[in-house]
Amino acid sequence: MPVQQNKSQFDKVFSSWDILVIAFGAMIGWGWVVQSGDWIEKAGVIGAMLGFLIGGVMIFFIGLTYAELTPAMPECGGEHVFSMRAMGPYGSFICTWAIILGYVSVVCFEACAFPTIISYLWPGFLKGYMYTIAGFKVYASWVAVAVVFAFLITIINLMGAKTAAILQTILTVAIGAAGILLVVASFITGSPSNLDGQVFNGSTNGTIIGNIIRVAAVSPFFFVGFDVIPQAAEEINIPLKKIGKVLLLSIVLAITFYALVIFAVGYVMDAKSIVNSYSASGLVTADAMAKAFHSEAMAKVIIIAGMCGIVTSWNSFMLGGSRAIYSMAESYMIPAAFKKLSPKHKTPTTAIWLIGILSMLAPFFGRQMLVWVSDAGNFGCVLAYFMVAMSFLILRKKEPNMARPYKVSHGMLCGTIAVITSGIMLFLYILPNSGAALAPQEWAIAGGWYVLGIFFIIGCKAVYKDKFGYYAPLNAMINGKPVEGAAPAGKAAASAVWSIEKSLGREEAAADDIPAMSSDFSYFLPVNIHFGAGKVSEVGTLASAYGKKAMIVTGGSSSKKSGLLYKINGLLDQAGMSTEIFDKVTPNPLTTTAMEGAAKAKDDSVEVIVAVGGGSVLDCAKAIAFMAKNDGDISDYIFGRKSSAAALPLVLIPTTCGTGSEANGFAVLTDPATGDKKSLRTPAIVAKDSIVDPDVMKTMPKSVLASVGFDALCHCMEAFTARNAQPVTDALCLYAIPLIAENLVRLYKGDDSDEAWAAITLGATFGGMVINTAGVTLAHGMEHPVSGKVNATHGKGLAALTPVVIESEFSHNRLKFGRIARMLGGFTAEDCAGEVRNLLSDIDLNITLTDLGIKKEDIPWLTENCLKVSAGNIKNTPGSYTKEDISRLYEAAL
Known part of the structure; x- marks a missing residue:
């Protein structure tokens, strides 16, 4: 079609x-x-x-x-x-x-x-x-x-x-x-x-x-x-x-x-x-x-x-x-x-x-x-x-x-x-x-x-x-000129920063700083990324290499309304493949949905999973591919009670530039019985092929663009400042942060150029790659309980929490937070949280946890759940955080 x-x-x-x-x-x-x-x-x-x-x-x-x-x-x-x-x-x-x-x-x-x-x-x-x-x-x-x-x-x-x-x-x-x-x-x-x-x-x-x-x-x-x-x-x-x-x-x-x-x-x-x-x-x-x-x-x-x-x-x-x-x-x-x-x-x-x-x-x-x-x-x-x-x-x-x-x-x-x-x-x-x-x-x-x-x-x-009734939201309104108020990359100001920082006694945070080289590290990411406009047309050729029967995993409406689902189905058909469609994925995907999809994949003898959608769809598709080759309950694998290296082959096609799920081995799922939102992590669910086509991103409503774009930015900022950061992830983060920050605001304000779409899409994919190795830190760790409890949009939860968390973090890694601040338009590490808030204002995401439905009486549960599901994220964060610290940060974000 x-x-x-x-x-x-x-x-x-x-x-x-x-x-x-x-x-x-x-x-x-x-x-x-x-x-x-x-x-x-x-x-x-x-x-x-x-x-x-x-x-x-x-x-x-x-x-x-x-x-x-x-x-x-x-x-x-x-x-x-x-x-x-x-x-x-x-x-x-x-x-x-x-x-x-x-x-x-x-x-x-x-x-x-x-x-x-x-x-x-x-x-x-x-x-x-x-x-x-x-x-x-x-x-x-x-x-x-x-x-x-x-x-x-x-x-x-x-x-x-x-x-x-x-x-x-x-x-x-x-x-x-x-x-x-x-x-x-x-x-x-x-x-x-x-x-x-x-x-x-x-x-x-x-x-x-x-x-x-x-x-x-x-x-x-x-x-x-x-x-x-x-x-x-x-x-x-x-x-x-x-x-x-x-x-x-x-x-x-x-x-x-x-x-x-x-x-x-x-x-x-x-x-x-x-x-x-x-x-x-x-x-x-x-x-x-x-x-x-x-x-x-x-x-x-x-x-x-x-x-x-x-x-x-x-x-x-x-x-x-x-x-x-x-x-x-x-x-x-x-x-x-x-x-x-x-x-x-x-x-x-x-x-x-x-x-x-x-x-x-x-x-x-x-x-x-x-x-x-x-x-x-x-x-x-x-x-x-x-x-x-x-x-x-x-x-x-x-x-x-x-x-x-x-x-x-x-x-x-x-x-x-x-x-x-x-x-x-x-x-x-x-x-x-x-x-x-x-x-x-x-x-x-x-x-x-x-x-x-x-x-x-x-x-x-x-x-x-x-x-009939097709609807693909068009986000552009303004064309041509740079959008007023967009965050600068920081290079214009960099020449003056060294002397300012030095006079403040903060030489370690100067503009020309390069993160210290680690003495040893390892980097492994077995995914073949096919990047570029029009690349989605290659899906039939790529998927058919793994079998003759595919399950297309998608959400309930967006890929249908945009026509992308039907195009992909047709391309798979042209490649001689038969298809089944699983379209029950919702935002903040559930473990029960993944189990249902896996059961269907087993019953239908599916050989390859093709996912079309945003991060929720991709994550759920990964979990389906994993459980289609494994027995038991997925929560056992999420919490490390069981392990496996088996999964169906995955071909992922992201339609939002946010989670970077196409470039890592994570699948974030929510258990509806407990409210636990935690990721399944295994190299088995790294895609065989990921098709990153900027053209398929352009149907996103602006509210979605703002949310997923900020999520992608947080991936890069958190991976850059994480304890597990290393030279490869640092290099990708330093490249991706200005790509995302500048082009997210431009696109939200209506630039709509192909260059801006390609830039933010590439930056988001890099964000997925870096968190596969360096991981995320406290802001993500605190957000998962929020969206697990009130089903809030992940990017909005991060918008409410990230500036507050950065204010508590920056003193533990002034060099890197200063570098982020300058990429966003500030000067020193103290400016970082403020520059993040400025960016959020530009994309109408300057919100609080109260705006998302969180109440003060929810804080004890959020804190306990954060310690339960995000212990690794907390450990990966610069500084040291107690239960009381996390509770205080939740309250500050209300």
């Missing part, structure tokens, strides 16, 4: 300004030109402003969920990704299909709105009557202009995201300038007396409030557009945390813009003037501009600004809609042809052409038909908002430790409010006379859209089978 391309193919071109104008331009559109009079008539000037403020607050809470989820999952498709991760493929289909309806409907509507505005500017424009649809007369000139502009917008979007962003900037600035002119002029030439009789509309408090709510009920639909930002997340070139802030800023600016325009109109025109204008041209805002400047020509400025608003909405929603279609095609929910990207411009060409052709056809159906389509599309957007808000709550519950570069305070409360507000908006579409209720024609359009979606589900499941 072909493997989905996991690496992001989009160019990272959008700046903060670009995404701000894309979202803001989408939200302001044309409505402020044609509907301000209607809003004021309904609720009064201040009442309409309050209505928009209320609606804006409703949207703001929904925006908060987007602001957190977008930087956490900065991938093309936005809603598609959020709902996929929270609700699975069917929930994602419903959500994304809804937002696509919304985007496509707006694009088609704007294609009709554009020539309509021209008819306002040029009354003689309508020529060549063709026919009437739903009471709307369709003219040839009207259709021709719409088709030409639809074609131009399509071409602009095909030419690249940056080109579209430049157009968006020019037009949005024009709209903003026109709006500012109106507001400033109204303050100069307007009068408070114009507000008389139209501050609020209603004779009683009840009717006043009711009219405000009527405006509030429709106002959220004028804020649709901020959600375009997550659609283009892979193309954004700013720090992740800033994306959420820009998204929220766009909503605040839109609320402010609408409120000021409403006030300006009411301040410069009295109630009678607004009524007369609304019943005549309907362009109350344009007439207000003319009155503010005492010039009829200035009305055309507002109308032209309205035209710009049509194009900005048109442009934004074509961008967002094409990315949503692309993301569904990537998941094989619609035909895969729609994920085609232009080699030159990196735009989803098929998806853009689809929307473009629909927008060229739309004018032939007349404006009224498009009003129905647009209203049905608004319903789709609100349905998507509701599902995103639900996804926010689900992920807060299901994945509390997911990396969230922009994390909303009081998240569960905000998420609940977002669900309620979006739910209210949905209800308004159903409630008659709500001001937003769908007409029968609009329900027919929405229903027909989902009937079409059902056909796609059935058809794509039949064609693509298990690939």
Whole structure:
């Protein structure tokens, strides 16, 4: 089965300004030109402003969920990704299909709105009557202009995201300038007396409030557009945390813009003037501009600004809609042809052409038909908002430790409010006379859209089978330039360190120090490592050397969703091998799972084990290979009560750059009966072949990358400072530490270059090699009881413990801890823990044991278990540690 391309193919071109104008331009559109009079008539000037403020607050809470989820999952498709991760493929289909309806409907509507505005500017424009649809007369000139502009917008979007962003900037600035002119002029030439009789509309408090709510009920639909930002997340070139802030800023600016325009109109025109204008041209805002400047020509400025608003909405929603279609095609929910990207411009060409052709056809159906389509599309957007808000709550519950570069305070409360507000908006579409209720024609359009979606589900499941719902998280967002704040390797500062250290009386920790040569040592590691991009294609050739029947050991989902499992299965099949799949491995793998897999391997006469996954999968596969050739319980071998040198041959394919399990003879397992987390250690489980392919690492979510990358760094730091360290391991550690530290931060911040992936992957493999010989020390020894007790992610446990442990260790080996500090950007051994904390902050892992669920009352058990399962690690640590010392360190890490 072909493997989905996991690496992001989009160019990272959008700046903060670009995404701000894309979202803001989408939200302001044309409505402020044609509907301000209607809003004021309904609720009064201040009442309409309050209505928009209320609606804006409703949207703001929904925006908060987007602001957190977008930087956490900065991938093309936005809603598609959020709902996929929270609700699975069917929930994602419903959500994304809804937002696509919304985007496509707006694009088609704007294609009709554009020539309509021209008819306002040029009354003689309508020529060549063709026919009437739903009471709307369709003219040839009207259709021709719409088709030409639809074609131009399509071409602009095909030419690249940056080109579209430049157009968006020019037009949005024009709209903003026109709006500012109106507001400033109204303050100069307007009068408070114009507000008389139209501050609020209603004779009683009840009717006043009711009219405000009527405006509030429709106002959220004028804020649709901020959600375009997550659609283009892979193309954004700013720090992740800033994306959420820009998204929220766009909503605040839109609320402010609408409120000021409403006030300006009411301040410069009295109630009678607004009524007369609304019943005549309907362009109350344009007439207000003319009155503010005492010039009829200035009305055309507002109308032209309205035209710009049509194009900005048109442009934004074509961008967002094409990315949503692309993301569904990537998941094989619609035909895969729609994920085609232009080699030159990196735009989803098929998806853009689809929307473009629909927008060229739309004018032939007349404006009224498009009003129905647009209203049905608004319903789709609100349905998507509701599902995103639900996804926010689900992920807060299901994945509390997911990396969230922009994390909303009081998240569960905000998420609940977002669900309620979006739910209210949905209800308004159903409630008659709500001001937003769908007409029968609009329900027919929405229903027909989902009937079409059902056909796609059935058809794509039949064609693509298990690939339907495929999801490979893409981690990149920023491309090209070095990431700000990345830890330096220390060479730039090294020249000054010797004199500083010497003046401090710490000559032993100077920058040029080389660890003392051991008088004797041995190094043995019988693994054949095949390193490089694309090396995974060699798995069939390598595995077939050990037999004809393989068991593929993997986890429950990631290798399936990425398509890697199916590729490997196919390669083994091509090599003439039969396969069995064992996919029950979980994070922090259990001894019982290993025993179950071993029993299956024995029963099926398996000859070779092929493991595909992260460190947990590789460790479990090793234990399966070992117990498939041995009798008894695996715990006896883990605790040294039994020993053996027999195991099935192993071919390991790591998909995370962390544990280094592919390069050593360790397999860390947790006994569910006791909570003991300890490693099986024997040369028998060193892989015959390990395929280390940086390309297969690129599907990792950023939270996983941070965790496993820090684990790899800890392997090298601990092996370097361990009592069992020797020249070969020291040399590998000195090479690997800067590779991991620098590239982990770069990748987490979005660098995504092949060089960075290759560097961190190689560094992680070296980490596995060095701990095979030098071992790990106290931080790992203390972490195993933590993840054994609360099933915490191993790398997160290390993040909570390592700085605290280093603060207690560095004085026992100043030379080596000083060397690590300088590789991380510090100077002396005292700096080491602080530099580690700085790195953890850069990858959003600056956490405590309390964050992982550990309580103070757990410390006695953790301490006793550490002494039980990690006695070797404690002995390997520089310095001397008692039970009381370990207990104190656990408490310090809370």
